[in-house]
Amino acid sequence: GAGVSQSPSNKVTEKGKDVELRCDPISGHTALYWYRQSLGQGLEFLIYFQGNSAPDKSGLPSDRFSAERTGGSVSTLTIQRTQQEDSAVYLCASRGGSSYEQYFGPGTRLTVT
């Protein structure tokens, strides 16, 4: 079946602009995660959705970052007023309700110039 999809695959933006990153999880997966991977920081958790609610937002690095999920499916991660330190690969993962395994999408490479 189809895996996790993310768009865009690459995004180049100017410092100070807002960006939206999209994640479409595996069909039927109720849990959705956002992670960020950068050279200096490794792979770090950002936010977790169960259905449409976000019980854990502890990894969001600043109030410029927000995320929502609608219809228990697609999620959007929004970064406002982007900074150069936001440059990274943003990864989305989903998990079925009765399992613990998380499956990653291909990621969005964000470059802030």
Next chain:
Amino acid sequence: QKEVEQNSGPLSVPEGAIASLNCTYSDRGSQSFFWYRQYSGKSPELIMFIYSNGDKEDGRFTAQLNKASQYVSLLIRDSQPSDSATYLCAVMGSNDYKLSFGAGTTVTVRA
């Protein structure tokens, strides 16, 4: 102290040999453990998960878990050049469903 630590590597093994990857974690209550393989420029791919003490085998991969020692390992038998990648150890916390990742071990299999 990092939550998840892996042997730093890089690890270079000849084709056909066994590659051994190690990981320790700090949250004693963790119950779920995962190994992801990540090729350069690609996203992590789940290759093994283990929840109980002992060994779990899947093809050429064996995961080993020792909760008392807070240690999990991955063995790759009969290593192939296609196994050359970075291997990430991930641990699910005792109180939540998010993953904490180690920094990864880069494996190179020499033909």
